[in-house]
């Protein structure tokens with residue numbers, strides 16, 4: 347299939363839902379062979395079904411990004427079918443609880459959120475590193491508005507910390523891997539309608555209103571609003587772009 351990503355093999359963590367699913371579909375439309383990695387195999391299978399129905403190529407692999415050994419094993423197994431040249435670190439979770447709350451719950455939030463959102467990004471990137479170097483590949487990390495600010499989303503210290511970390515990791519890797527021709531960038535989505543925030547959108551209209559006050563485009567986003575920048579960053583269209591974050595947030599930080 348011709349397209350901006352023809353000839354690429356793209357691995358997308360958390361590809362079984364929301365933003366990751368949207369990116370998988372867009373990559374397949376652009377001709378990539380997509381490997382959907384998700385702890386939720388049912389979701390990953392749904393994604394490959396959508397891609398197959400549209401005429402694209404995809405496979406699903408059950409993977410918990412917190413399991414470093416499993417990440418290495420999955421990467422080695424996937425390499426038997428060819429080296430991954432595009433890696434999207436998208437898997438993530440969020441919980442919003444005050445840091446002053448029950449100490450055991452606060453510590454669990456910290457461990458779970460940092461474990462998936464930041465350690466997970468390291469685990470998967472490190473597992474695919476040699477494949478990405480061999481292909482002069484591209485890494486796209488999913489950050490957040492909370493890679494910069496916290497104000498509209500209080501009570502999420504662990505999430506804010508994890509997404510600041512994702513941006514730092516993006517810049518550090520861009521600096522270190524440029525000599526190998528590997529480009530490393532991030533995307534900072536705004537409030538995108540997915541499962542991660544379905545309850546917050548339904549139960550907390552004040553939060554949505556606070557975000558909209560900062561959103562010149564005056565609407566929430568959809569996964570496809572993030573998929574376009576993800577195609578750009580994975581393709582040769584961005585051949586001289588590395589170490590940057592593209593905000594897909596309706597203009598949040600302009601207001």
Ligand code: NAP
Nearest residue numbers: 360363364365385386410411436437438537538540541542
């Ligand atoms: P989502 O719909 O909940 O999708 C996340 C996917 O990641 C789910 O399939 C989830 O599986 C999977 N996952 C969770 N833990 C995992 C693990 N340990 N290993 C592998 N996969 C795992 O959420 P989303 O909104 O698309 O979020 C995708 C990314 O965008 C996250 O990094 C999030 O922080 C970021 N983001 C989202 C927004 C937004 O407004 N939606 C804004 C900024 C940034 P389960 O369903 O089993 O949990």
